[in-house]
Amino acid sequence: MAANNNQEQQNQLVGHKELAHKSLLESDALYQYILETSVFPREHESLKELRQMTEKHPWNLMATPADEGQFLMMLLKLINAKNTIEIGVFTGYSLLSTALALPTDGKILALDVNREYYDLGLPIIQKAGVEHKIDFKEGPALPLLDELVKHEKNKGAYDFVFVDADKDNYLNYHKRVIELVKVGGLIGYDNTLWGGSVVAPPDAPLKDYVKHFRGHVLELNKYLANDSRIEICQLPVGDGITLCRRII
Numbered sequence: 001m002a003a004n005n006n007q008e009q010q011n012q013l014v015g016h017k018e019l020a021h022k023s024l025l026e027s028d029a030l031y032q033y034i035l036e037t038s039v040f041p042r043e044h045e046s047l048k049e050l051r052q053m054t055e056k057h058p059w060n061l062m063a064t065p066a067d068e069g070q071f072l073m074m075l076l077k078l079i080n081a082k083n084t085i086e087i088g089v090f091t092g093y094s095l096l097s098t099a100l101a102l103p104t105d106g107k108i109l110a111l112d113v114n115r116e117y118y119d120l121g122l123p124i125i126q127k128a129g130v131e132h133k134i135d136f137k138e139g140p141a142l143p144l145l146d147e148l149v150k151h152e153k154n155k156g157a158y159d160f161v162f163v164d165a166d167k168d169n170y171l172n173y174h175k176r177v178i179e180l181v182k183v184g185g186l187i188g189y190d191n192t193l194w195g196g197s198v199v200a201p202p203d204a205p206l207k208d209y210v211k212h213f214r215g216h217v218l219e220l221n222k223y224l225a226n227d228s229r230i231e232i233c234q235l236p237v238g239d240g241i242t243l244c245r246r247i248i
């Protein structure tokens with residue numbers, strides 16, 4: 001009986017390294033511990049619900065890890081964010097975290113090339129009562145950002161921009177969002193440690209997709225470190241998030 005229970009527990013734990021390997025947490029047990037001991041206030045039950053619902057989605061590994069979602073919520077509250085952009089929504093874990101953290105009249109412009117993912121998580125966003133804060137636009141983010149930048153009123157209008165989409169476009173996004181975020185505002189680039197591969201030796205046995213985007217992530221990191229318009233802070237939360245505070 002005890003052996004069966006152990007096996008069951010093992011089965012539940014297996015998979016973190018495979019499915020959520022982008023997290024820096026190397027141990028399945030530690031990951032599980034974080035999930036079980038993260039205190040989501042009552043009104044954030046919806047985050048747990050969204051995670052459970054999408055857990056079996058084949059691309060579930062794309063969702064923002066729980067520790068990072070919690071961090072984002074705290075950060076947004078600390079900077080009193082009201083007007084934000086999210087590039088790369090997927091099923092909406094980071095989007096729901098953001099929506100819960102913003103005030104009632106807060107707004108998020110949410111961009112994703114695929115609305116199907118968003119629609120999957122939407123019922124939970126609606127149940128959480130925060131859909132009114134979200135303006136979802138389907139399509140490649142670059143032309144949508146170009147359109148925003150054209151209008152003077154949008155420049156410096158955003159408190160926070162979260163970038164979590166196609167890694168080979170991050171530098172292109174940076175060129176646009178730096179104009180949209182206000183001086184003193186923040187841009188957060190996700191996955192800047194890229195599963196730890198940014199420090200892997202050139203001959204390291206990396207998964208194909210990790211290898212494919214590694215060069216782009218390295219290029220972004222170097223660019224951000226030398227960009228005099230921002231000050232940066234790279235945090236080992238989730239798969240690494242680089243916060244850029246616009247200073248000029």
Ligand SMILES: C[S@@+](CC[C@H](N)C(=O)[O-])C[C@H]1O[C@@H](n2cnc3c(N)ncnc32)[C@H](O)[C@@H]1O
Nearest residue numbers: 063064088089090093094112113140141165166
């Ligand atoms: C890593 S997932 C985002 C995860 C999400 N932030 C979350 O918490 O679940 C990346 C998303 O970027 C979207 N994406 C990829 N290329 C894009 C593009 N060119 N423009 C807009 N969205 C894009 C994908 O459709 C996918 O939903």
